[in-house]
Amino acid sequence: MTDARAMRVEIGVETLEGVRIADAAGAKRVELCTGLSVGGLTPGGAFVEAAVQVAGDVEIHVLIRPRPGDFRYSADEVRLIRGEVIRAREAGAHGVVVGVLDEEDQIDAAANAELVAAAEGMEVTFHRAFDVCADPYAGFDRLLELGFTRLLTSGRQMSVLDGASLIARLVSLADDRIQVMACGGLRADNARRVIELTGVRDLHAAVRIPVPGGSQQDSDVTFAEFGVPSGFDHFETDADGVAALCEAAFSAG
Template sequence: MTAVEICLDDLAGVRIAEQEGADRVELCAALAEGGITPSIGTVAAALRMASSIGIQVLVRQRPGDFVYDEDELQAMVDDIHSMRALPNPAGVQLGFVIGALRADGRINVDATRRLVAACGDAPVTFHKAFDQLADHAEGLEQLASLGVARVLTSAGAPTVLEAADDLARLVELAGDRIGILAGGGVRPANVVEVLERTGVREVHLRAQHAVPSAAAAAGTPTAYDPGTREVTSAEVVRSVVSAVRGTAEGRDA
């Protein structure tokens, strides 16, 4: 079955994604800046809210590059340990999204090994730092050997469809050893084409739309309130899930 993962930084989106049939969420903070680690309170709340959907937590200590010093790396290890210790009332699958590079643009194998070890038996995704690698095939082999479950990628292109052939090659190289999670420009209107052209079995998207902020709706916006905020759209999640499930049913028919 093809899995749908929704990237979000709004807690209400966890319930929306679950209700509309998504398989996982990637829980982040500050997506407008590319995403960083959400607070432990946010993760705790998401685990209380979820009844079946998997929760992947982004572990990224700061915006910017993916070359971390020792203090930053240890902070991420500590975050993982703290989040794994949180109550998980429904026993949903908790996993982590990580990524660490060297200054020369290759995977920091030692740092990645430490992060994977901190995750224990929780599934690990290597995020789109992968797209910055000069040699994706080498990186894929390294990550598979480190026990990473999947790689989030658009093969270095702005969108997955622009890199459909490269993604298809990564799927072939990965085999059953590591998953390829296609992310970058995935929308309801193109998700079927993405699946057909790449052969991926997992897709990732931010299903956002803008809504008026509460203060703006009340006519009292502040200097810190632009008047709208981005939240998870039930309609977008529903449409992507429906398209993906329809494709799966067609294959099984």
């Protein structure tokens, strides 16, 4: 789609099959990661390289998040994030997804400027660290100053619909200087409403379904992913759900 006002959909994926599913559905981007059950973590280098190879038309944007938890990173962690940004660029990724807060939970200008510089022309998304920063409006101004391509946000709420009013305000303030991408429980059945309420042109979702686990034999030990229902093992990208979301978004745009 070439229309500048067309909707763009990004799918959070953890597997090569997820990349293929997003591409087949017409998604603009994938956010490549592992550990979606803890909000997403940095994928391995071999995974990034393979994703670039199988991507087709979908863009590969690599989440760089070294651990679960908050976004107050140590100097060592910032160096690791910077190194992963460089590796993603060298692997041929289209963009990276990063975010660092300082000790007061403000957007860390120095650390984030270093990461944007390391991206060297790649698109750079500031992730949902924004949703827990101390001052969203001061933080938003700082992201504009730092030159981020886009901001991923649920409007500082668990549900995108609950955060819609803030997202709409950010879209207005952005004035096309940064893309505001909505997330937080987005699915095909609410995509049109989210677009109407917020005015966003970018949607993000990790549309997943649980996969049944193997037999337990005679052991109480389990390595099932956190959050999967009883009897299931892990989550995988839901091809039907992704296709439905993309169709709903494109028809609404």
